Amino acid sequence: MKTTKIEWTERVWNPSIGCDKVSPGCKFCYAESFAKRLKAMGVPGYEEGFKFKILPQRLQEPLKIKKPTKFFVNSMSDLFHEKMPFEYLDEIFEIIRKTPQHIYQILTKRDKIMFEYFHDKQMPENVWLGVTVENATFKYRIDTLKHIEAKIRFISFEPLIGPVGELDLSGIHWAIVGGESGKRARPVKQHWVEEIFHQCRAQNVAFFFKQWGAWGADAVKRSKKKNGRIFLGKEWNEYPFII
Ligand code: SF4
Numbered sequence: 001m002k003t004t005k006i007e008w009t010e011r012v013w014n015p016s017i018g019c020d021k022v023s024p025g026c027k028f029c030y031a032e033s034f035a036k037r038l039k040a041m042g043v044p045g046y047e048e049g050f051k052f053k054i055l056p057q058r059l060q061e062p063l064k065i066k067k068p069t070k071f072f073v074n075s076m077s078d079l080f081h082e083k084m085p086f087e088y089l090d091e092i093f094e095i096i097r098k099t100p101q102h103i104y105q106i107l108t109k110r111d112k113i114m115f116e117y118f119h120d121k122q123m124p125e126n127v128w129l130g131v132t133v134e135n136a137t138f139k140y141r142i143d144t145l146k147h148i149e150a151k152i153r154f155i156s157f158e159p160l161i162g163p164v165g166e167l168d169l170s171g172i173h174w175a176i177v178g179g180e181s182g183k184r185a186r187p188v189k190q191h192w193v194e195e196i197f198h199q200c201r202a203q204n205v206a207f208f209f210k211q212w213g214a215w216g217a218d219a220v221k222r223s224k225k226k227n228g229r230i231f232l233g234k235e236w237n238e239y240p241f242i243i
Pocket of ligand 1: 018
């Protein structure tokens with residue numbers, strides 16, 4: 001059952017919410033504007049809008065779902081936020097271990113904190129661990145990711161706001177690429193996407209093209225829906241292992 005619009009997952013699980021901006025990819029953070037809307041609607045948990053907080057009442061949610069499901073952990077936050085207590089992360093990973101039928105996709109821009117947390121821990125088999133790389137400046141996050149043991153490592157090149165240049169994708173299994181959406185979205189260029197795509201092909205990395213976003217392949221601004229998901233003539237929905 002798909003309960004989120006995010007194309008590359010099936011459900012979201014937010015045992016914490018709220019965040020603070022750490023890099024240019026955060027500029028028009030979708031979670032921030034969504035949190036503000038939820039606050040205005042009076043949704044429990046969002047009384048303080050986008051301020052970081054843990055929500056222990058949500059910890060048990062995956063235990064209630066028996067069907068194997070892909071969960072994106074913390075679509076409304078960053079699991080490795082500076083204020084996240086490591087003891088609470090231990091509780092989250094305990095739930096992950098108790099539910100081996102599920103896959104947990106964890107994506108961060110805080111690669112150093114992620115590394116610090118995992119340096120003395122065993123990674124559960126059902127975790128896919130990823131970092132965001134929005135332009136060439138943040139490729140160092142890939143190097144940090146490679147130093148953490150995980151069955152699947154992935155990179156989200158979204159929102160792609162600049163070229164990333166040469167990539168060493170050894171030890172990386174999956175790449176997600178997408179342009180930015182929203183009124184003030186920054187343009188994505190087709191040749192930036194092609195540069196990533198060809199390197200994924202050459203290095204045997206599964207490729208998922210999420211969206212063009214607000215700017216189409218033809219560099220024209222229009223709705224995200226109209227720009228669609230076609231890249232080089234088709235939709236690219238690859239996942240690790242099924243390339
Ligand atoms: S790290 Fe993610 S959730 Fe946090 S502000 Fe940046 S884009 Fe938003």
